[in-house]
Amino acid sequence: MSEPVWQRGDLLGVAELSETEILHVLDTAESFVEVAARPIKKVPTLRGKTVINLFFEPSTRTSSSFEIAEKRLSADNINFSTSSSSLSKGETLLDTARNLEAMAPDLVVIRHAHPRVPHALAERLASGVINAGDGAHEHPTQALLDAFTIRRRKSRVEGLKIAIVGDVAHSRVVRSNVLCLTKLGAEVTVAGPRTMMPEEPEALGARVVYSLEEAIEGADVVMMLRVQLERQARAAFPSEREYFEFFGLTAERLRHAQEDAIIMHPGPINRGIEIASEVADGPWSVILEQVANGVAVRMAVLYLLAGAKSGEDGTP
Amino acid sequence: MSGSLVIRGGRVVDPTQALDGPADVLIENGTVTACGPGLARPENVPELDAAGLVVAPGLIDMHVHLREPGQEYKETIETGTRAAAAGGFTAVACMPNTDPVNDDPSLTEFMLKQADRAGWARVYPIAAVSRGLEGRELTEFGAQRRAGAVAVSDDGRPVWSAALMRQALRYARHFDLPVIQHAEELALSGDGVMHEGRFATRLGVEGIPAAADDVMVSRDLLLVADTGGRYHLAHMSTERSLDLIRAARADGHRVTCEVSAHHLLLTDEDVFDSGLDPNFKMHPPLRSAADRDALVEGLADGSIDAIASDHAPHHPDEKELDFVGSPNGIVGLETTLSLCLDRLVRKSVIDLARLVDLLSTAPARILRVAGGSLAPGSPGDVTLIDLEREVEVDPATFRSRSRNTPFAGWKLRGAPAGTVVGGRSIELP
Numbered sequence: 001m002s003e004p005v006w007q008r009g010d011l012l013g014v015a016e017l018s019e020t021e022i023l024h025v026l027d028t029a030e031s032f033v034e035v036a037a038r039p040i041k042k043v044p045t046l047r048g049k050t051v052i053n054l055f056f057e058p059s060t061r062t063s064s065s066f067e068i069a070e071k072r073l074s075a076d077n078i079n080f081s082t083s084s085s086s087l088s089k090g091e092t093l094l095d096t097a098r099n100l101e102a103m104a105p106d107l108v109v110i111r112h113a114h115p116r117v118p119h120a121l122a123e124r125l126a127s128g129v130i131n132a133g134d135g136a137h138e139h140p141t142q143a144l145l146d147a148f149t150i151r152r153r154k155s156r157v158e159g160l161k162i163a164i165v166g167d168v169a170h171s172r173v174v175r176s177n178v179l180c181l182t183k184l185g186a187e188v189t190v191a192g193p194r195t196m197m198p199e200e201p202e203a204l205g206a207r208v209v210y211s212l213e214e215a216i217e218g219a220d221v222v223m224m225l226r227v228q229l230e231r232q233a234r235a236a237f238p239s240e241r242e243y244f245e246f247f248g249l250t251a252e253r254l255r256h257a258q259e260d261a262i263i264m265h266p267g268p269i270n271r272g273i274e275i276a277s278e279v280a281d282g283p284w285s286v287i288l289e290q291v292a293n294g295v296a297v298r299m300a301v302l303y304l305l306a307g308a309k310s311g312e313d314g315t316p
Numbered sequence: 317m318s319g320s321l322v323i324r325g326g327r328v329v330d331p332t333q334a335l336d337g338p339a340d341v342l343i344e345n346g347t348v349t350a351c352g353p354g355l356a357r358p359e360n361v362p363e364l365d366a367a368g369l370v371v372a373p374g375l376i377d378m379h380v381h382l383r384e385p386g387q388e389y390k391e392t393i394e395t396g397t398r399a400a401a402a403g404g405f406t407a408v409a410c411m412p413n414t415d416p417v418n419d420d421p422s423l424t425e426f427m428l429k430q431a432d433r434a435g436w437a438r439v440y441p442i443a444a445v446s447r448g449l450e451g452r453e454l455t456e457f458g459a460q461r462r463a464g465a466v467a468v469s470d471d472g473r474p475v476w477s478a479a480l481m482r483q484a485l486r487y488a489r490h491f492d493l494p495v496i497q498h499a500e501e502l503a504l505s506g507d508g509v510m511h512e513g514r515f516a517t518r519l520g521v522e523g524i525p526a527a528a529d530d531v532m533v534s535r536d537l538l539l540v541a542d543t544g545g546r547y548h549l550a551h552m553s554t555e556r557s558l559d560l561i562r563a564a565r566a567d568g569h570r571v572t573c574e575v576s577a578h579h580l581l582l583t584d585e586d587v588f589d590s591g592l593d594p595n596f597k598m599h600p601p602l603r604s605a606a607d608r609d610a611l612v613e614g615l616a617d618g619s620i621d622a623i624a625s626d627h628a629p630h631h632p633d634e635k636e637l638d639f640v641g642s643p644n645g646i647v648g649l650e651t652t653l654s655l656c657l658d659r660l661v662r663k664s665v666i667d668l669a670r671l672v673d674l675l676s677t678a679p680a681r682i683l684r685v686a687g688g689s690l691a692p693g694s695p696g697d698v699t700l701i702d703l704e705r706e707v708e709v710d711p712a713t714f715r716s717r718s719r720n721t722p723f724a725g726w727k728l729r730g731a732p733a734g735t736v737v738g739g740r741s742i743e744l745p
Contacts, residue, residue: 092637093637094636094637112638113640114640114641115520115521115592115639116519116639117637117638119591120591120637121637135521137520171520172520198517198523199512199514199525200514202514203514204517204518
């Protein structure tokens with residue numbers, strides 16, 4: 001028997017994944033899509049497994065998506081939210097994690113505001129760890145569901161021209177997506193105002209431009225990033241109006257892209273800031289498909305990791 | 317602390333006497349009375365055999381945090397000075413960001429008393445520039461000087477107000493105190509936690525631009541020109557800051573600077589490669605390779621005056637797991653000398669005499685304290701160095717109360733072999 005493709009006990013970032021592993025997750029997710037169409041949306045795959053969702057940062061859609069994925073796989077899940085992510089007297093981050101571990105979960109899904117905290121915890125915990133977003137570093141399940149959505153719509157990822165536009169400096173979505181889409185052979189361009197670009201942005205591994213039109217010229221996929229309204233205090237742009245004027249995606253501007261381009265957004269969208277309602281609600285938009293696919297992809301990830309941890313290998 | 321001792325048979329390296337060769341050092345009642353080859357031993361003076369060792373004027377670490385009073389769980393004056401002795405230092409200058417802040421002569425007196433009680437090394441307290449390090453009103457420089465303070469600084473924070481810095485530079489002239497600046501424009505460093513550059517970009521970590529340091533250095537040097545004050549730049553980390561210092565010095569201003577061993581040996585790429593290990597987090601952050609190379613060049617060409625450890629102990633609980641959430645700083649008292657011997661002297665970046673100047677003579681000159689020399693009349697403070705001894709950095713063996721070092725596991729050749737303070741050989745348990 002050949003070695004199984006998936007042997008990882010943790011999913012920490014796209015950086016560690018090979019093209020084969022990424023494709024394996026996407027293929028596995030295909031078989032879970034159908035579950036959502038059933039009248040009873042539940043399979044017994046993870047019955048008896050315990051998953052803890054450990055969110056150190058507020059999240060509604062990612063945590064809901066994981067929760068639904070876990071429930072549909074029949075896992076027992078517990079949500080643990082805390083905002084005490086910085087050091088203070090008393091319990092440390094490691095204490096929190098060890099306390100949860102004492103309850104012997106099979107998997108822990110971690111969201112934290114600081115880069116590489118899930119990686120550091122994974123080294124110390126026996127349970128499998130899924131990174132559900134670590135600061136502006138990685139958000140691997142988002143990138144995987146985006147690739148999954150693109151592949152379903154375009155039947156391939158390789159060779160596609162993909163533009164990602166917005167607050168590149170502070171986006172974990174862009175980092176994981178550039179890594180993922182590049183590994184799958186896409187040509188990725190990132191764009192945004194210079195005040196929202198990190199230093200030496202080429203280090204991300206994508207082409208870098210500074211205008212929306214240039215970024216989406218001939219693009220097959222346009223991914224708009226959420227502008228972090230709360231970051232406006234840092235004077236990254238003077239007003240929402242001005243942002244929309246120069247970097248907002250309108251139907252008019254979309255003419256630069258391919259006629260059959262799809263529009264993506266990790267959500268939640270800011271209507272009239274980074275994306276016009278006509279685009280978000282228009283025929284190009286696959287934004288809600290992304291949300292639906294997110295559940296299937298997260299089911300695939302949970303299934304693969306639980307299998308790797310218990311040494312089982314099977315098909316759903 | 318005073319004793320008598322003859323140190324015999326070693327290689328004496330003393331840049332103040334342009335001496336590098338076999339010689340003996342005689343210390344009587346705490347003071348060097350003779351330095352030269354084949355000294356006769358006076359009666360009743362014990363002898364220390366230094367055969368095979370380098371005999372240098374006692375090393376002075378001009379930038380450490382001893383954490384006492386207030387944060388004794390990280391370090392105390394006793395454990396910090398013991399770490400100093402183990403690392404080959406006979407004296408340390410300690411920063412005032414304790415709790416309470418050293419903004420009052422009673423704190424300086426307390427620190428000196430604690431150091432005396434411990435007896436491992438001399439301690440030179442640095443007084444706060446501003447009350448409570450709040451950057452608003454000056455402390456009593458004169459009373460602090462009288463109590464034993466050797467400099468003023470708000471280290472840990474910059475003296476942010478240009479007006480306060482101007483007054484500090486002016487007022488410190490009365491007492492010939494250097495104003496030691498932690499140069500950081502807070503509006504530019506913001507929430508940054510590592511050098512702003514390609515590696516921070518890949519990690520999605522908020523960056524601290526080099527300009528955060530440079531803007532403040534530039535401002536300060538204009539104020540130095542304006543006031544004629546004496547200015548010392550702490551933990552310099554960027555190429556441009558070095559250029560600014562060079563230019564100010566060329567203009568004849570009284571400006572000095574120090575670098576830390578970690579800024580000479582590590583870069584932001586090491587932070588990346590460590591996977592964001594909190595032991596690679598300090599302020600200023602580890603900079604780019606270009607900055608590091610510029611600092612090494614500045615060391616070799618004489619532009620940099622001193623090397624200091626910026627010893628900043630933190631409890632293991634605070635330096636575990638979460639890079640962004642952990643406090644700034646690493647320990648350095650027990651690694652600095654070996655790092656410099658192996659990576660700078662052995663690699664011929666600088667020679668041993670220059671290293672002794674950087675770690676002893678220059679700090680003494682900047683702080684206006686006795687020492688940094690083995691010429692007769694100097695205090696009997698000596699550091700013995702074994703150039704051949706191989707060591708592996710093992711935090712578990714540190715005398716410091718803390719373990720936060722990025723150098724764990726480094727194999728280094730050259731190590732401290734003992735210290736003598738005031739003619740008294742320091743015996744570590």
